[in-house]
Amino acid sequence: MALLEIRNLSVRFGSKTATPVVEGMDLRLEAGEILGIVGESGSGKSVTMMALMGLIAAPGIVTADALTFAGQDLLQLSARAKRQIIGKDISMIFQDPMTSLNPSYTVGYQLGEVLKQHLGLKGSAARQRAIELLELVEIPGATARLDAYPHQLSGGMSQRVAIAMAIACQPKLLIADEPTTALDVTIQAQIMELLLRLQREHNMALIMITHDLAVVAEMAQRVCVMYAGQAVELGRVPALFQHPAHPYTEALLKAIPEHSVGAARLSTLPGIVPGRYDRPRGCLLAPRCPYRQEHCQDSRPHLEPHGGGAVRCHFPLTEATA
Amino acid sequence: MLSFILKRLGLLVPTFFGVTLLTFSLIRMIPGDPVEVMMGERKVDPELHAQAMQRLGLDQPLYKQYFDYIGQLLQGDLGQSLVSRESVWHEFTALFPATLELSIAAILIASLLGLIAGVVAALKRGSMLDHGIMGLALTGYSMPIFWWGLILIMFFSVQLGWTPVSGRIDLFFDVPPVTGFMLIDTLYLDDEGVWLDALHHLILPAVVLATIPLAVIARMTRSSMLEVLGEDYVRTARAKGLSPARVVFVHALRNALIPVLTVIGLQVGTLMAGAVLTETIFSWPGIGKWLIDAISRRDYPVVQNGILLIATLVILVNFVVDVLYGIANPRIRHAG
Numbered sequence: 001m002a003l004l005e006i007r008n009l010s011v012r013f014g015s016k017t018a019t020p021v022v023e024g025m026d027l028r029l030e031a032g033e034i035l036g037i038v039g040e041s042g043s044g045k046s047v048t049m050m051a052l053m054g055l056i057a058a059p060g061i062v063t064a065d066a067l068t069f070a071g072q073d074l075l076q077l078s079a080r081a082k083r084q085i086i087g088k089d090i091s092m093i094f095q096d097p098m099t100s101l102n103p104s105y106t107v108g109y110q111l112g113e114v115l116k117q118h119l120g121l122k123g124s125a126a127r128q129r130a131i132e133l134l135e136l137v138e139i140p141g142a143t144a145r146l147d148a149y150p151h152q153l154s155g156g157m158s159q160r161v162a163i164a165m166a167i168a169c170q171p172k173l174l175i176a177d178e179p180t181t182a183l184d185v186t187i188q189a190q191i192m193e194l195l196l197r198l199q200r201e202h203n204m205a206l207i208m209i210t211h212d213l214a215v216v217a218e219m220a221q222r223v224c225v226m227y228a229g230q231a232v233e234l235g236r237v238p239a240l241f242q243h244p245a246h247p248y249t250e251a252l253l254k255a256i257p258e259h260s261v262g263a264a265r266l267s268t269l270p271g272i273v274p275g276r277y278d279r280p281r282g283c284l285l286a287p288r289c290p291y292r293q294e295h296c297q298d299s300r301p302h303l304e305p306h307g308g309g310a311v312r313c314h315f316p317l318t319e320a321t322a
Numbered sequence: 323m324l325s326f327i328l329k330r331l332g333l334l335v336p337t338f339f340g341v342t343l344l345t346f347s348l349i350r351m352i353p354g355d356p357v358e359v360m361m362g363e364r365k366v367d368p369e370l371h372a373q374a375m376q377r378l379g380l381d382q383p384l385y386k387q388y389f390d391y392i393g394q395l396l397q398g399d400l401g402q403s404l405v406s407r408e409s410v411w412h413e414f415t416a417l418f419p420a421t422l423e424l425s426i427a428a429i430l431i432a433s434l435l436g437l438i439a440g441v442v443a444a445l446k447r448g449s450m451l452d453h454g455i456m457g458l459a460l461t462g463y464s465m466p467i468f469w470w471g472l473i474l475i476m477f478f479s480v481q482l483g484w485t486p487v488s489g490r491i492d493l494f495f496d497v498p499p500v501t502g503f504m505l506i507d508t509l510y511l512d513d514e515g516v517w518l519d520a521l522h523h524l525i526l527p528a529v530v531l532a533t534i535p536l537a538v539i540a541r542m543t544r545s546s547m548l549e550v551l552g553e554d555y556v557r558t559a560r561a562k563g564l565s566p567a568r569v570v571f572v573h574a575l576r577n578a579l580i581p582v583l584t585v586i587g588l589q590v591g592t593l594m595a596g597a598v599l600t601e602t603i604f605s606w607p608g609i610g611k612w613l614i615d616a617i618s619r620r621d622y623p624v625v626q627n628g629i630l631l632i633a634t635l636v637i638l639v640n641f642v643v644d645v646l647y648g649i650a651n652p653r654i655r656h657a658g
Contacts, residue, residue: 055560087563094561099554103653104576114562149652165562 003172003205004029007066011051014059019276022048022229026303031172032203036216038252039226042273045209049175053092054082070172088118091166092175096182097158101150107161108146114168133164137194156187160194167198173205181211192219213256217241225249228273228284235309245306245316247289283314291315330641341633342395345626346388349617355380356404356620378404391626401623403616410627414609419502420490421601421608425593427528432535433586440543441575447548455540462537467596471530471603478526485526488605492519527604531596535589542585546578553577580651587643591636
């Protein structure tokens with residue numbers, strides 16, 4: 001049984017008939033698996049994960065056919081029951097560590113809060129565990145850091161604290177929403193290594209949201225490519241990068257500067273992502289797709305099994321065409 | 323922090339001179355003088371009038387009167403009332419506790435209700451409740467305080483008879499002043515009835531005085547809460563699986579309070595201005611009523627120095643609020 005199963009998840013803002021920000025999202029994740037979600041800004045990567053965490057507040061509306069985690073149907077659970085899973089079995093770290101920690105409370109307080117909420121740890125037991133957690137995320141002088149306020153920490157240190165908070169209850173699934181985007185390059189590598197080590201040691205499933213295809217290629221076992229609120233391609237890592245089946249995936253790969261060494265211009269996809277009010281009737285990529293045909297402009301493709309994964313395209317690329 | 327305090331103290335000097343100059347000239351611009359007012363409607367014998375003016379030193383040219391006044395002030399002499407012959411400082415300290423009691427009651431009501439209303443409005447943003455609360459707040463803010471006071475007296479005191487019309491305590495009770503706070507002094511009498519009577523007297527003027535600050539605090543709390551609720555760390559708190567109450571009160575409110583605290587501090591000035599009207603309406607024997615009486619008697623030293631003392635107080639309170647601000651906000655505390 002899969003650890004996480006998302007079927008036909010949609011997120012809308014305003015009303016049930018509003019244009020979806022995330023549309024018909026399907027995702028399966030096995031225990032201990034590492035999944036990368038890539039796509040440009042606004043493609044719905046973060047919103048999908050926020051919906052899973054129950055962090056979409058009104059006027060946002062989340063609908064799905066299934067949203068199952070470790071055998072529990074998250075759609076059926078009461079808010080209270082869901083809060084016993086969120087932050088404990090599923091936890092999340094966010095993009096900007098400098099604003100993700102509450103400026104008014106010490107690191108120890110914010111860590112202790114999770115330990116008290118989910119594990120019932122208090123007082124010196126909580127403090128002891130907090131120190132262990134800070135040591136686990138390689139924060140030097142952990143005991144002293146407990147009494148520090150977030151503004152006294154660097155970005156890298158803050159992200160380590162956020163990670164410590166997220167893994168405090170040994171979650172089965174950790175969602176990292178662009179955990180290194182706001183950090184220096186050298187720190188980025190350290191944080192990635194840390195996440196991988198923790199994933200291995202605790203056998204957590206890890207969902208890594210990122211813009212960075214190189215990170216996905218290096219870390220993830222599977223990848224999900226998103227475009228305009230839809231998953232357009234799912235696949236295993238080396239295969240998807242070697243033989244992309246969706247024209248958008250292919251375009252993303254071509255846009256990596258390293259792939260254009262020697263070429264005069266960097267390859268780009270013309271046009272822009274469709275907005276809320278100008279979504280095409282057919283395939284959402286059709287206006288920009290170099291391979292589009294008549295049919296693409298009239299009919300919306302579904303995510304269909306393809307090779308080892310799945311693709312949302314009427315005319316998936318084969319090795320010959322790509 | 324030290325340079326901050328010194329800078330603040332440095333700012334006091336021009337403020338003091340501004341206040342003295344303003345009150346000195348404004349009170350003298352009102353037609354009539356202390357002697358005329360004392361003599362009342364009767365025709366004043368010009369010779370007697372001149373004599374009295376000379377005795378009070380009011381026959382001197384204005385600039386000389388002003389410099390004499392400043393000279394006195396610099397020696398720490400706040401002068402005496404022309405009417406009662408009591409020292410201004412004594413009168414002020416005798417009456418101030420009444421105003422302070424009223425103001426504390428008002429600011430407590432305003433802060434408590436204002437915070438609750440603001441938080442509720444922010445959490446129910448866009449709902450009828452939100453619109454209702456904000457509409458009431460706007461009405462409260464725009465209300466002429468003397469009119470509002472009279473309406474409340476008419477309804478609660480005259481129609482319903484729930485509260486007394488005026489004063490601090492029923493005339494039957496003789497409460498010896500210990501602290502000057504009626505709610506505390508009446509406790510020494512060991513008679514619950516007297517304490518309740520004091521509370522009954524306090525409630526309506528305190529509500530009237532609290533109205534404008536309450537509206538301001540409610541609006542400020544709402545906008546500050548809305549801003550904080552959108553912050554990343556509130557999302558983090560939710561992602562930790564904390565209860566909504568904990569997210570709102572522990573994580574959001576603490577941060578939202580920082581600008582609200584400043585606003586509460588600034589309301590002290592409004593409170594003093596409001597106290598003048600409120601005390602007059604309710605015959606509350608505090609410095610507001612004292613000042614109004616002094617103005618109508620053209621009691622120059624009382625008006626000048628009474629206002630100076632109030633101005634000093636407002637400045638000091640704002641200073642204290644700045645320090646409190648540092649306590650609520652660790653980022654400022656550590657910068658010092």
